[in-house]
Amino acid sequence: MLVLSADVQPPVLDRSFWRPLGMRATASFRADFTGLSVSASDLIGRPDDYYRQPWFGGGAVRFAAVQLGGAAAVLDETRRFLRRLGRTDDPYQRQRLGEMLALHETGQRWLRGAAVQAALPSSTTEPLPAAKLAAIGAYANLVRATTEDICLETLRLAERSVGARGLLQPEPFERLHRDLTHYLRQPAPDATLADAGRFALASDRPAYELWGD
Known part of the structure; x- marks a missing residue:
């Protein structure tokens, strides 16, 4: 997992796929991080910690x-x-x-x-x-x-x-x-x-x- 400074490196967001049956007041996005840089300070935890x-x-x-x-x-x-x-x-x-x-x-x-x-x-x-x-x-x-x-x-x-x-x-x-x-x-x-x-x-x-x- 990681956290990027979106104000410094804004990803490309795509909401077009989110057409749900319900929960229409919500928003969900695909984020394209192509070309963005990730440093060690952006990382949270170790690999697979999220799935522990x-x-x-x-x-x-x-x-x-x-x-x-x-x-x-x-x-x-x-x-x-x-x-x-x-x-x-x-x-x-x-x-x-x-x-x-x-x-x-x-x-x-x-x-x-x-x-x-x-x-x-x-x-x-x-x-x-x-x-x-x-x-x-x-x-x-x-x-x-x-x-x-x-x-x-x-x-x-x-x-x-x-x-x-x-x-x-x-x-x-x-x-x-x-x-x-x-x-x-x-x-x-x-x-x-x-x-x-x-x-x-x-x-x-x-x-x-x-x-x-």
């Missing part, structure tokens, strides 16, 4: 938190829409909102669990044991996979709650749906879950002790 585990895979918890925030926004918008239309007495709408609330709380508990797993002891400077590093990575993978399921199910329930009327512009739900759907498409979801399964298969601990120290 469990910190690279564990970083998925950050975007999982954003995704769960998107699902919470979908829940709140669904609730606002139904209240505005006076549909709060419909037993089926109440049931769907209850399911969405359960999904939301599940996601929050997974995030808290990830924070516990990743918390580093303040009383020692010793490297973490390999087993602990593996547990951090596996737990983060489960957070990521479970978050995707939570968000997709939240979207499904919300769609049924608001119907076609709620999906029309300028209703906020239309944009929230596109943004969350697009952001959920993170790379290698199947491999992520398989890695968590590999961690469990390599351990002799019972399930309730898998995440212990």
Whole structure:
């Protein structure tokens, strides 16, 4: 990894490829560094530091938190829409909102669990044991996979709650749906879950002790 002084050596930026389904308010660029000079002082860390585990895979918890925030926004918008239309007495709408609330709380508990797993002891400077590093990575993978399921199910329930009327512009739900759907498409979801399964298969601990120290 490196940081270049773009005001001194400006790269050529190309945004033309960024035409996403959702997240249209965002920007992403291809940067062409052809002809620019890189010195040792521009480098950050050593080669492959960016991919060190469990910190690279564990970083998925950050975007999982954003995704769960998107699902919470979908829940709140669904609730606002139904209240505005006076549909709060419909037993089926109440049931769907209850399911969405359960999904939301599940996601929050997974995030808290990830924070516990990743918390580093303040009383020692010793490297973490390999087993602990593996547990951090596996737990983060489960957070990521479970978050995707939570968000997709939240979207499904919300769609049924608001119907076609709620999906029309300028209703906020239309944009929230596109943004969350697009952001959920993170790379290698199947491999992520398989890695968590590999961690469990390599351990002799019972399930309730898998995440212990």
